[in-house]
Amino acid sequence: MKKRVFYILDVFTGQKYAGNQLAVFRDAAGIPGEEMQQIAREINFSETTFILSEEPNNGGYDVRIFTPKEEVPFAGHPTLGTAHLIRSEILQGKVDKVVLNLKVGQIPVTFDCDNRGEMQQIQPVFGKVHDSQALAEVLGLDISNIDARFPIQEVSTGLPFFIVPLKNIAALKKAKTNTEKYFGLIEHTEAKGILIFCPETHEVGNDISVRVFVDYYGVPEDPATGSANGCLAGYLAQHRYFGQDDINIRAEQGYEIGRPSLILLRAKKRGDGIEVFVGGKAVIVARGEFL
Numbered sequence: 001m002k003k004r005v006f007y008i009l010d011v012f013t014g015q016k017y018a019g020n021q022l023a024v025f026r027d028a029a030g031i032p033g034e035e036m037q038q039i040a041r042e043i044n045f046s047e048t049t050f051i052l053s054e055e056p057n058n059g060g061y062d063v064r065i066f067t068p069k070e071e072v073p074f075a076g077h078p079t080l081g082t083a084h085l086i087r088s089e090i091l092q093g094k095v096d097k098v099v100l101n102l103k104v105g106q107i108p109v110t111f112d113c114d115n116r117g118e119m120q121q122i123q124p125v126f127g128k129v130h131d132s133q134a135l136a137e138v139l140g141l142d143i144s145n146i147d148a149r150f151p152i153q154e155v156s157t158g159l160p161f162f163i164v165p166l167k168n169i170a171a172l173k174k175a176k177t178n179t180e181k182y183f184g185l186i187e188h189t190e191a192k193g194i195l196i197f198c199p200e201t202h203e204v205g206n207d208i209s210v211r212v213f214v215d216y217y218g219v220p221e222d223p224a225t226g227s228a229n230g231c232l233a234g235y236l237a238q239h240r241y242f243g244q245d246d247i248n249i250r251a252e253q254g255y256e257i258g259r260p261s262l263i264l265l266r267a268k269k270r271g272d273g274i275e276v277f278v279g280g281k282a283v284i285v286a287r288g289e290f291l
Contacts, residue, residue: 002030004290007089011081012224012253012261012280019254019261019282020224022081023048025290026090033064033071039290040066046219047078054090060099060106061086068218073103074158076226076278080117083109084282104158118264118279119226124234127154127190135164138181139196145171147198150239155231157276160191161212163235169200169209173256177213177220192216195228197251202260207249208232210263211256223254224261230278237267237274245269 006025013019023043025031028050031039040048045068052062064071065078083098091098097110109119130152136143146152147165155163166172175196186192193214201209210232212225222228229251236247247267254261264279 004028004031006288006290007085007284008286008288009081009085009282009284011077011084011282012226012263014281014283016283016285018259019280020077020222020259021045022078024082024085025050027051027054029053036064036066037071041068044068044218046214046217046222047072047075049078049082051082051086056099057101058106060101062101065102070217071103072159072217074107074121074227076119076121076228076230077224079107079119080109080226080278080280081282083119084115084117085284087111088284102158114281116264116279116281118277121157121227121230121276121278123157123273124231124238124276125156125160126234126238127156127160129153130162134185135162135194138178138185138194139164139175140178141166141171141175145174150241153235154189154191155235156190157227157230157234159193159227161228161231162191162194163232164194164196165241166196166198169198169202172196172198172200172209172211175211177215179215182213182215186216193225193228195225195232197232201252202255203252205250206252206262208251209255210251210253212253221257223257223259224263224280225253226263226278226280229253229263229265230276233265233267233276233278234274236265237269
């Protein structure tokens with residue numbers, strides 16, 4: 001039987017044992033989709049990716065992404081981490097750009113001289129605005145904790161999320177999803193994950209602090225979520241959160257669960273659309289094989 005070689009990476013961090021964990025399988029074309037799902041459930045990280053071929057197809061590498069519960073068309077830290085793995089292990093660091101062919105389309109990831117990757121996500125789509133009281137109850141918060149200057153809104157750059165603005169870090173730390181109310185909320189919505197954020201941070205020099213809850217995908221809280229932060233970047237530009245159309249900020253995530261992460265967000269309003277870029281580092285932690 002062909003060896004099923006995989007790597008473990010920590011993404012949106014420059015050091016091991018922080019950021020968001022990711023498992024990446026190389027040359028995985030022979031693994032049936034059903035088994036990919038079983039492997040993702042066995043590993044039980046928020047996502048596991050499978051590189052279908054180490055030869056490019058239409059200028060990019062075919063990749064599938066699985067949560068412990070289902071396949072998803074796009075996710076941020078798997079995109080960044082898989083591109084890092086392809087660049088460092090398959091291409092031996094000889095390129096500055098890697099394109100992934102995902103179900104959502106082609107996503108380019110560019111790298112700078114410090115091995116920091118940045119992905120350009122697809123244009124954000126702004127969906128339904130939701131009631132503050134309902135989200136406060138889902139999050140175990142008082143409605144006064146929510147920043148009423150900005151909407152609670154579904155936003156997607158390939159995977160939709162609720163974006164919920166909070167007033168301060170005390171409210172951010174206090175938040176905890178009420179499972180019954182959470183599943184009642186998402187039963188009839190496209191978005192299944194909830195991103196909450198506030199303008200106070202754990203670390204000096206960061207601009208915004210974030211938490212993401214994705215129980216629907218088998219992950220109660222995610223330590224670093226590139227897809228959700230891409231939605232947030234579009235939201236911040238759309239609603240002029242910082243008083244301007246363009247943003248270039250440092251978002252922190254994962255501190256409440258012991259996996260501190262740093263996600264670099266850029267967004268630019270261009271005509272009727274918004275360009276969204278999400279960046280950060282990744283490190284390879286381990287290499288092994290499935291028997």
